[in-house]
Amino acid sequence: MTPVLELNNLVKTFGASRALDGLSLSLPDNSYISLLGPSGSGKTTLLRVIAGFERCEAGSIRFGGRSMQDVAPHRRGIGFVFQNFALFPHLSVRDNIAFGLTNRELAPVTNAGEIADRVQAMIALVGLTGLEDRAVTQISGGQKQRVALARTLVTEPKMVLLDEPLGALDANLRARMRNELREIRERCGVAFLHVTGSETEALAMGDVVLVLDRGRIAQTGNSDSIYNRPASSDVARFLNCYNLFSGRIDGESFVAPAGRLPLGGLRQTAATPAYAIRHDRIAIRPTGTGLGGDEAAIEAQFLAEEYTGSAVYSFFTTEDGTLLEVETHLSKDTRPVLEPQGRYALVWNKEHALVYA
Ligand SMILES: Nc1ncnc2c1ncn2[C@@H]1O[C@H](COP(=O)(O)OP(=O)(O)OP(=O)(O)O)[C@@H](O)[C@H]1O
DSSP: OOOOEEEEEEEEEEEEEEEEEEEEEEEEESSSSEOOOOTTTTHHHHHHHTTTSSSSSSSEEETTTHHHHHHOOGGHHHHHHHHOOOOOOTSSSHHHHHHHHSSSSSSSOOOOHHHHHHHHHHHHHTTTTOOOOGGGGSSHHHHHHHHHHHHHHOOOOEEEEESTTTTOOOOOHHHHHHHHHHHHHHHOOOOOEEEEEEEEHHHHHEEEEHHHHHTEEEEEOHHHHHHOOSSSSHHHHHOOEEEEEEOEEEEEEEEEEEEEEEEEEEEOSSSSSSEEEEEEGGGEEEEEOOTTEEEEEEEEEEEEEEEEESSEEEEEEETTTTEEEEEETTSOOOOOOOOOOEEEEEEEEGGGGGGEE
């Protein structure tokens, strides 16, 4: 796919802190791209740099094949949707959307017929038909989100940047809006770059997922490769679905303070050695039961559990204080009955482990 945006070696500092630390990436056109990163990793800074609201000390930005070096934000053809929507409370849905067309610095649209047609088409595209004359103070959070998106899309940007666009919505609505956003993007055929701190949102939405860590891209891939083959223990930690052990390789074992784990599974080269096993790959057994030849196990004390209806999350600690989590899906397994403070063997197939060394 042709890249719509190419960033090369971007550096942006704020005093002593490097918000972007030699960041490079290339984004495909006409696709949904999720940008996932922990708090402070540089997500907002990156969006602001792409939009032109911030300047970098070093590096280059090419958008649609053109250098953006001296191009002002309003001339870039890049739309921005803010987390809090930034709507005008005194204007109706229609007038909020029209605002982007009539008040833009570059080629404002003045023909009333054209404005009406373009705004109406946008209202239909985002599913707000019937609410045109409503004040934006009298619509729901999800509808506000659509107005914010329509106000950007009406200006026909070649790419849309969305900064935590679902962050202000409650959990149910957030899940519904994921689908809506993907469908709207498909209908308008431009690239969306969606910033989020939520791994489930990033994996659910992105055709391509970028993981940002300390101002650099730590991994780029589709959801499946990010989830199943995180490129480093930092990415695995951030995905929130892996138990991680630090330690070192010794022959055919990984030696961690929590115990000796047989090697197996996928090995990846990484600066910091680590052993990772997914929460949902672990079975809880009584201690002292034998292990199969392909199994790895560690003993741990049960601390607490969280029941969500479809799954149970059980928390354990090893003797050295490593906290471990086990996710049991109740559609596959029965709910574990665990003694408070009891000791258990946590067992997994060693082929399911990821080893970084
Ligand atoms: N205007 C600023 N002045 C000083 N430091 C800043 C400024 N903006 C960002 N930073 C710093 O740059 C780093 C990246 O910040 P940024 O807001 O881009 O992170 P983020 O990934 O969007 O975080 P969050 O998810 O918490 O919003 C942080 O260390 C932050 O403290």
